[in-house]
Amino acid sequence: MKATILVHCPDQAGIISTVTGFIHSNKGNIVYLDQHVDKPANVFFMRTVVEFQNDFSDLEHFITLFQNELAISYNMEWSLHTDDKLPRMAIFVSKYNHCLYDLLSRYQSGELAVEIPFILSNHNDLRYIAEQFSIPFYHVPFTKANRVTAEQEQIAILEKHDVDFIVLARYMQIVSGNLIDK
DSSP states (O other): OEEEEEEEEEOOTTHHHHHHHHHHHTTEEEEEEEEEEETTTTEEEEEEEEEEOTTOOOHHHHHHHHIIIIIHHHTOEEEEEETTSOOBEEEEEOSOOHHHHHHHHHHHHTSSOOBOOOEEESSSTTHHHHHHTTOOEEEOOOOTTTHHHHHHHHHHHHHHTTOSEEEEESOOSOOOHHHHHO
16 A cells, blocks of 8 residues: 655654654554645655555554654644545636646546546636536635635635645635635
8 A cells, every 4th residue: 555644743863763763663664755845835845645555444543652752842733634535635726728628638537646636716717618528516716805705616626526725717806815725
């Protein structure tokens, strides 16, 4: 089984060593690791791809140990994603279709290893493309007058579909921090 572990926390010495040692002691082999420190904010970021031995079957135990032995002591926010469940990617788009077509072509060819539960737009112009690809389409008009209610509707749709991340495919609206935090 392969898993991706995403970590961010206050920067401090020993994080990489501790995490990689923990993974090794729990029958994991690191096949990719990337890290970055945002010095002005003093935040450490790390993405680690791990392959577990075939007999590794207790993922919940690994998650509990990681949380209790590492995450708490380093004040980490972290997540683990296995390769048996594709990430769910929502697409937000406005009126320009070229980015949407590019994403959907890559998705259809298997180049993008994701699920696309829906496409959301502040205009109805590109509904036909969603229909061509048999992907649900949501039209949420967005103006200065309805900004708050439109954003609440967007958040409800994202939560309903259990979305992992959003791609802005020429979505010509400013996305608020409130939406990003959700």
